[in-house]
Amino acid sequence: METLNSLATGLWVAMQPVNLLVCFVGVFIGTLIGVLPGIGPLGAIALLLPSTLYVSPVSSLIMLCGIYYGAMYGGSTTSVLLNIPGEAASVVTCIDGYEMAKQGRAGPALGISAFGSFIGGSICVFLLAVLAPPLARFALRFGPPEYFSLMVLGLTILIYLANGPILKALMMAALGLILGIVGTDTISGRQRFTFGILELNDGIGIIPVVMGLFGISEVLLNVEKVLRRDVLQARIQGLLPTLQDWKDSIRPILRGTVLGFFLGILPGGGAVLASFASYAMEKKVSKHPERFGRGAIEGVAGPETANNAATAGAMIPLLTLGVPNNGVTALMLGALVIHGLQPGALLMKEQPALFWGTIASMYVGNVLLLVLNLPLIGLWVQVLRVPYPVLAPLILLFCLIGVYSVNNSVAEIWFMLLFGALGYLMKKFEYESPPLVLALILGPMFENALRQSLILFDGNPSVFFTRPLSALFLVVSALLMLSNAAPWIRGKKRLLAEAD
Amino acid sequence: MRRYDLASTLFLIALASFVTVSGFRLGFGEWREPGPGFLAVVSGVSLGALAAVWFGMTVALARRPDEAVRRFVTDGRSLRRIGLTTAALIAFAVLLEPIGFALTTLAFMLFLLRVIEPQRWGFALTVSVVTVILCVVVFQVWLQVQFPEGLLSIHSFRRWIF
Numbered sequence: 001m002e003t004l005n006s007l008a009t010g011l012w013v014a015m016q017p018v019n020l021l022v023c024f025v026g027v028f029i030g031t032l033i034g035v036l037p038g039i040g041p042l043g044a045i046a047l048l049l050p051s052t053l054y055v056s057p058v059s060s061l062i063m064l065c066g067i068y069y070g071a072m073y074g075g076s077t078t079s080v081l082l083n084i085p086g087e088a089a090s091v092v093t094c095i096d097g098y099e100m101a102k103q104g105r106a107g108p109a110l111g112i113s114a115f116g117s118f119i120g121g122s123i124c125v126f127l128l129a130v131l132a133p134p135l136a137r138f139a140l141r142f143g144p145p146e147y148f149s150l151m152v153l154g155l156t157i158l159i160y161l162a163n164g165p166i167l168k169a170l171m172m173a174a175l176g177l178i179l180g181i182v183g184t185d186t187i188s189g190r191q192r193f194t195f196g197i198l199e200l201n202d203g204i205g206i207i208p209v210v211m212g213l214f215g216i217s218e219v220l221l222n223v224e225k226v227l228r229r230d231v232l233q234a235r236i237q238g239l240l241p242t243l244q245d246w247k248d249s250i251r252p253i254l255r256g257t258v259l260g261f262f263l264g265i266l267p268g269g270g271a272v273l274a275s276f277a278s279y280a281m282e283k284k285v286s287k288h289p290e291r292f293g294r295g296a297i298e299g300v301a302g303p304e305t306a307n308n309a310a311t312a313g314a315m316i317p318l319l320t321l322g323v324p325n326n327g328v329t330a331l332m333l334g335a336l337v338i339h340g341l342q343p344g345a346l347l348m349k350e351q352p353a354l355f356w357g358t359i360a361s362m363y364v365g366n367v368l369l370l371v372l373n374l375p376l377i378g379l380w381v382q383v384l385r386v387p388y389p390v391l392a393p394l395i396l397l398f399c400l401i402g403v404y405s406v407n408n409s410v411a412e413i414w415f416m417l418l419f420g421a422l423g424y425l426m427k428k429f430e431y432e433s434p435p436l437v438l439a440l441i442l443g444p445m446f447e448n449a450l451r452q453s454l455i456l457f458d459g460n461p462s463v464f465f466t467r468p469l470s471a472l473f474l475v476v477s478a479l480l481m482l483s484n485a486a487p488w489i490r491g492k493k494r495l496l497a498e499a500d
Numbered sequence: 501m502r503r504y505d506l507a508s509t510l511f512l513i514a515l516a517s518f519v520t521v522s523g524f525r526l527g528f529g530e531w532r533e534p535g536p537g538f539l540a541v542v543s544g545v546s547l548g549a550l551a552a553v554w555f556g557m558t559v560a561l562a563r564r565p566d567e568a569v570r571r572f573v574t575d576g577r578s579l580r581r582i583g584l585t586t587a588a589l590i591a592f593a594v595l596l597e598p599i600g601f602a603l604t605t606l607a608f609m610l611f612l613l614r615v616i617e618p619q620r621w622g623f624a625l626t627v628s629v630v631t632v633i634l635c636v637v638v639f640q641v642w643l644q645v646q647f648p649e650g651l652l653s654i655h656s657f658r659r660w661i662f
Binding site: 051054165167168170171174175177178181185187188190192193216219220223224225387389390392393394396397400401404405408410413414417420421425428429430431443446447450451454455458459460461 | 512515519522526532536537538543547550551554578585588589592605612619627631635643645647
């Protein structure tokens with residue numbers, strides 16, 4: 001009952017005109033970003049982070065969530081019409097979605113994606129509302145050692161998610177921690193690594209870093225090879241799926257909802273894994289698996305529902321524990337920190353409007369997504385025809401304006417360009433950005449929790465292992481690292497043996 | 501990739517050494533009361549150790565004969581596009597305050613639309629002008645961002661005239 005009351009309050013917050021507007025802007029921009037190959041949700045959120053400074057924290061989070069699930073939906077449009085996924089979670093939609101488009105059924109493919117995303121997203125909002133409060137109450141027992149270990153777990157999760165070698169991801173996390181040290185030490189008041197630059201006294205801003213690493217570097221990589229794309233020329237008609245389409249899709253939608261939500265909560269899960277797992281599951285349970293890959297609507301309905309459901313699942317660790325489990329939620333954490341909020345156990349208690357407003361807005365956002373996307377598919381097709389050489393200068397200009405507008409400072413532009421160059425080199429040298437960004441965001445909190453723990457417990461580092469919850473987080477971190485490192489070490493051993 | 505790994509890890513080892521030494525200078529403190537350089541030392545040592553391990557492994561693994569040497573940039577045209585785009589970004593940062601937002605943005609858009617993949621002059625000019633107008637309306641008028649006015653400021657006009 002308490003949950004329903006809170007959800008009703010959240011719905012009231014989400015329905016405020018300003019929040020409705022930012023939710024609309026979020027899902028619209030998210031869909032647009034999802035439609036455009038070359039910019040993922042991570043880049044989009046990075047680009048839009050400065051604009052969230054003009055609104056309240058709750059509006060800011062509502063907009064970022066809208067971008068996140070909007071991008072998940074938008075990605076399906078390019079998968080179906082171009083056979084190019086707008087973002088990674090829509091890769092699997094290409095298989096049957098594009099086949100359906102070639103058979104003249106692009107409309108039902110896009111339609112079932114929208115309905116599936118809506119149904120999955122809506123059910124998951126209720127699951128989120130039910131599961132989040134007990135988890136947040138549990139997290140109230142945390143002291144500095146638990147917070148320190150939890151942040152170690154958060155960093156481990158992003159390192160675990162890294163596509164490349166674990167050592168490189170660890171190096172980037174260490175580099176992020178070093179960047180997080182820059183600025184004035186809160187305990188002693190001493191300047192650290194500021195080199196006399198006034199703008200560094202408050203530390204390196206999150207916005208120039210993420211816009212440089214994800215925005216500028218991405219454009220530099222894309223202008224290297226000018227993207228060409230051929231949009232399906234046939235007219236898209238009949239967006240509403242037929243009765244038979246619904247019969248074929250409803251079970252995949254429901255299975256995708258549950259699977260996506262729980263995979264979204266898990267560290268290392270997220271939308272990409274959810275969509276692939278859903279496709280594999282549908283193919284396995286289907287009476288006609290041979291239809292998959294030849295335009296089976298189940299192959300679109302399941303994965304598209306699952307990737308949207310996973311976005312709701314991913315909000316649980318962020319909102320209740322303050323631990324992001326992927327790059328996008330790491331940036332959302334950054335947005336909350338920019339607004340002076342501390343995501344975690346106390347968020348629900350201290351900021352109920354923000355907590356419940358965000359959850360309820362996800363339902364509102366799903367309605368908007370459905371209303372927005374079905375009539376606007378024609379517009380998205382037109383957007384797809386904008387050539388990248390025209391788009392690239394606009395993205396760069398948006399980065400420049402965005403970062404300048406934060407403090408009206410040219411220094412911020414220089415920082416962004418520096419991190420843009422760093423991001424470009426990191427991609428060339430195969431180092432990943434998300435562990436660096438998360439370490440930079442968590443760095444100051446990480447340092448405070450570590451120093452407070454050591455001061456409180458007389459400099460005894462064993463406190464991290466003797467307190468049960470802290471020990472649990474560290475054990476989970478160690479297991480994650482081992483599970484990630486084991487196959488890699490085996491591979492290196494084999495290579496070393498071959499070299500001998 | 502081998503060459504890139506060697507170069508990048510050497511750079512990271514140098515950076516980690518600098519951070520560790522600076523951390524000690526800032527004050528490591530003691531376990532009971534960690535100083536302002538405590539985390540710098542811990543992170544610096546960790547980064548250095550990790551980079552050294554990766555460097556060692558890369559040296560130990562001799563390049564396989566079948567491993568292709570990857571080029572940093574695919575061809576000369578790509579390099580030219582990246583160079584010009586970077587130059588445009590740097591020029592924007594340098595010129596924003598002296599020349600002002602509107603003129604810098606116009607020049608930036610026009611330049612990039614002509615160099616990434618040359619668009620027709622008419623099209624490039626139209627897109628650039630429309631972008632400047634939209635940016636001024638949305639950011640300067642609506643969101644109240646205070647961009648430098650530069651040469652187009654009223655003050656500059658007065659100086660020119662009188």
